[in-house]
Amino acid sequence: MSVLWAALAIVFIICLLNLVLTVAVIRRLREHTELINRGGGHPPGQEEITLPAGARVGEFSAVTGDDRTVTRDDLRPGMLVAFFSPRCPTCEEQKPAFIRYASGLPGGRDQVIAVLLGSPEELGGLREELGGIAQIVIEGDVDGAMAAAFGLRGYPAFCLMGQDGVLQVTGFKVDVLPDSVAL
The missing domain is CATH 1.20.5 (Single alpha-helices involved in coiled-coils or other helix-helix interfaces)
Incomplete structure (x- = not known):
């Protein structure tokens, strides 16, 4: 027993x-x-996923899917620049809100740049999905020209431009962006 x-x-x-x-x-x-x-897994305490609001974007030159060259001088006040990766679950979660927000901007797709990070093969679906509302720039990773100029440290990232290439608002969720944008 x-x-x-x-x-x-x-x-x-x-x-x-x-x-x-x-x-x-x-x-x-x-x-x-x-x-x-909270933002694609960036470390605690590192709240800025890009350069902070008030900082000036660095010099860059990138080519859109429409074969148009974009530089810092092309960034107008109220323009939205977003960074996405197909390997990012938070990007997928934020994409519907981004599409709604970008679709409502005055000026249409000329007022929005979506920087897609990854290989052209893995970006096909994302490029198709965002191509109607944004100018598309494809960069291999965070060491691309635009990613470096914006100080990208993770994704998704949403940047609303102010005067002279200065960031007005930045964040890793669409809800940081203002309800209306003054142009």
């Missing part, structure tokens, strides 16, 4: 240990989910 009690005690201890480990894993997964939802 004592062997049976010993076996039951061992099973009980193993189940209790399993329960404690499961709770720890669930807690850690919640922390990771929270980090991802």
Whole structure:
């Protein structure tokens, strides 16, 4: 009989240990989910995903999908510049809000630039989806000309331009952008 009690005690201890480990894993997964939802997983304390509002964008030259060259001098007040990657779950979550916001901007797609980060093969669907509302610039990664000029440290990133290439508003969620844009 004592062997049976010993076996039951061992099973009980193993189940209790399993329960404690499961709770720890669930807690850690919640922390990771929270980090991802706060902006593509940038480190805590690093709230700026691009240069901060008030900073001037660096010099750059990029070519849009329409074979138009874009430089810092082409960034007009009220213009929206967004950075997306197809490998980013937060980008996918923010895309519908971005499409709604960009579609409502006066000036149409001439007032919006979407910088897509990744290989041309993986960007096909994203390019099709955003091409009707934005000028598309494709860059390989965060070391591309526009990403470097904007100080991109993660994605998605949304930048509303002010005067003379100065960032008016920046953030990793569309809801940081003002309801209406004065041009």
